[in-house]
Amino acid sequence: MTRPWLPWARSAARPGPAPAGQPPAGPARPLLEVRDLTVHHGQLRALTEVSLTVHPGEVYAIIGANGAGKSTLLRTLAGLHAPTSGTVVFDGADVTGLRPDRRVAAGIAMVPEGRRLFGSLTVEENLLVGAAYARPGPWSPERVYELFGWMRERRGQRAALLSGGEQQAVAIGRALVANPRLLLLDELSLGLAPAVVRRIYGMLPDLLAAGLTVLLVEQDVSQALRVATHVHCLLEGRTTLRGAPGELTAAAIEDAYFGLARANGQGTRGGPR
Amino acid sequence: MSWVNAVIQGILLGGLYALFACGLSLMFGVMNVINLAHGDLAVVAAYLALGVITITHVPAQWSFLIVVPVFAALGYAVQRTLIQASLNRGVLTTLLVTFGLSVVIENALLQFLSANTHSIPVSAALVSASFTIGSGITIAYLDLVIFGAAVIVLLGLQYFLSSSKYGRLIRAVADDREAAQITGASHRHVFGIAAAIAFGTVALAGIAFGTYSQFDPTIGTDQLLLFAFEAVVIGGLGSLWGTLIGGVLLGVAQQIGATIGTNDQVLAGQLFFLAVLVLRPQGVMGSRGTA
Numbered sequence: 001m002t003r004p005w006l007p008w009a010r011s012a013a014r015p016g017p018a019p020a021g022q023p024p025a026g027p028a029r030p031l032l033e034v035r036d037l038t039v040h041h042g043q044l045r046a047l048t049e050v051s052l053t054v055h056p057g058e059v060y061a062i063i064g065a066n067g068a069g070k071s072t073l074l075r076t077l078a079g080l081h082a083p084t085s086g087t088v089v090f091d092g093a094d095v096t097g098l099r100p101d102r103r104v105a106a107g108i109a110m111v112p113e114g115r116r117l118f119g120s121l122t123v124e125e126n127l128l129v130g131a132a133y134a135r136p137g138p139w140s141p142e143r144v145y146e147l148f149g150w151m152r153e154r155r156g157q158r159a160a161l162l163s164g165g166e167q168q169a170v171a172i173g174r175a176l177v178a179n180p181r182l183l184l185l186d187e188l189s190l191g192l193a194p195a196v197v198r199r200i201y202g203m204l205p206d207l208l209a210a211g212l213t214v215l216l217v218e219q220d221v222s223q224a225l226r227v228a229t230h231v232h233c234l235l236e237g238r239t240t241l242r243g244a245p246g247e248l249t250a251a252a253i254e255d256a257y258f259g260l261a262r263a264n265g266q267g268t269r270g271g272p273r
Numbered sequence: 274m275s276w277v278n279a280v281i282q283g284i285l286l287g288g289l290y291a292l293f294a295c296g297l298s299l300m301f302g303v304m305n306v307i308n309l310a311h312g313d314l315a316v317v318a319a320y321l322a323l324g325v326i327t328i329t330h331v332p333a334q335w336s337f338l339i340v341v342p343v344f345a346a347l348g349y350a351v352q353r354t355l356i357q358a359s360l361n362r363g364v365l366t367t368l369l370v371t372f373g374l375s376v377v378i379e380n381a382l383l384q385f386l387s388a389n390t391h392s393i394p395v396s397a398a399l400v401s402a403s404f405t406i407g408s409g410i411t412i413a414y415l416d417l418v419i420f421g422a423a424v425i426v427l428l429g430l431q432y433f434l435s436s437s438k439y440g441r442l443i444r445a446v447a448d449d450r451e452a453a454q455i456t457g458a459s460h461r462h463v464f465g466i467a468a469a470i471a472f473g474t475v476a477l478a479g480i481a482f483g484t485y486s487q488f489d490p491t492i493g494t495d496q497l498l499l500f501a502f503e504a505v506v507i508g509g510l511g512s513l514w515g516t517l518i519g520g521v522l523l524g525v526a527q528q529i530g531a532t533i534g535t536n537d538q539v540l541a542g543q544l545f546f547l548a549v550l551v552l553r554p555q556g557v558m559g560s561r562g563t564a
Binding site: 080119175 | 441451455456459
């Protein structure tokens with residue numbers, strides 16, 4: 001696990017990040033509405049009554065320390081975990097009990113943590129599997145090759161042989177070719193060099209321009225603040241902070257990230273737990 | 274000369290073993306199911322072919338046109354119900370369930386169809402037709418046809434897995450079930466398709482065996498399942514060509530054993546199998562990965 005990368009002061013001091021362009025229209029119907037979601041892993045409660053609303057065109061970032069429940073939240077939204085209670089409403093329809101493959105058909109695609117490519121398949125085959133049950137839409141393997149220039153000439157290579165950053169790009173491509181309306185990105189930066197992370201996040205404006213809405217989980221807070229229109233902080237499975245990056249102070253984010261007691265008490269720079 | 278003959282007959286027999294083994298290998302590679310009822314299913318297919326021939330009077334060698342699709346459908350149904358339900362409860366459960374299925378099939382066959390031996394009555398012209406090469410090496414057309422069918426099935430399967438949409442999905446699900454789900458593929462459906470292929474190939478193998486030799490309700494677990502396992506292990510898991518080579522090597526070993534002494538056929542195969550396990554446990558063509 002990489003340690004969180006926390007130069008808050010620097011990134012929070014920047015003027016409005018919002019690379020997503022216009023703020024979402026207020027009264028528009030939310031694309032995703034999560035209400036009071038509680039999820040257990042066996043006896044362990046991973047999420048406690050988490051609620052969030054994502055509007056079309058937003059980049060909604062979930063931040064938090066290791067074990068805060070971020071990935072559990074994203075996996076629950078993808079249908080890989082069944083919540084104990086609470087509802088997930090996507091585009092006005094309750095999808096709480098829907099199987100993962102049906103959610104893809106509804107328009108939710110995920111880039112999972114650790115990329116999870118089909119290692120014995122080629123790059124092109126990975127994209128074709130992603131496209132096998134695609135909704136109609138602009139994304140095709142061809143369009144993915146245009147987005148990531150290097151990919152076309154290496155499409156015959158086995159995915160397991162790619163570097164981490166390249167695999168991440170293929171994983172994004174595999175999710176894109178399903179033509180989702182909501183793209184779930186789980187820890188894109190995990191295990192990648194900062195320069196590679198920046199390049200991967202660099203394609204976010206292209207995705208938004210194509211009409212996608214993005215919900216991402218990121219341990220790297222400064223990266224999340226750079227790209228997000230909304231930030232949602234989790235601590236031990238509970239919501240501790242919500243808002244637009246421009247409205248939040250570095251201190252408030254730090255408190256929400258580590259928990260108040262810890263922030264007021266001993267040094268916080270040592271990292272969570 | 275009898276040694277050369279043994280090798281040639283062994284190669285031809287190996288095609289049949291490979292046909293038995295490829296379905297077993299596929300189900301293990303894709304869904305981690307070790308189907309202990311595999312041999313019994315082949316026997317059921319042979320009996321079903323007998324029934325089809327008796328009722329419809331199709332020529333025996335064409336009975337597979339009916340039996341194989343029926344078995345493919347059966348495979349999909351069994352996978353989606355029984356095997357999927359046991360998979361959800363862990364890999365060991367699938368062993369118990371398929372073992373139970375094997376016992377049920379064998380005893381049901383004994384109960385309703387008796388322990389009498391049968392064989393599939395292909396026309397005499399096909400059974401006895403043969404040609405001779407050199408001095409004393411006789412190759413039966415039937416054996417050649419079965420070997421050819423095995424090679425065609427393996428070629429077709431290879432092409433299907435590498436180039437078709439569902440072949441890709443099968444490989445993707447075998448690589449990472451959960452990742453396949455989040456790309457929109459229902460792994461249960463894909464498993465069903467893989468099982469349909471496995472059942473179809475085992476049905477073909479059962480019919481081929483029924484024309485080649487006599488069968489009875491117990492031969493499925495006594496011989497066929499064992500030979501299929503041995504072919505898979507000798508060849509190496511996860512490689513279709515390995516399966517063919519494994520089947521051929523097993524067949525050759527058995528035929529050489531039979532040349533030494535009529536009762537040594539199975540023993541020789543078993544010894545060769547054990548030798549491979551000791552000396553090259555990943556199989557002749559195997560790597561350490563799975564399908």
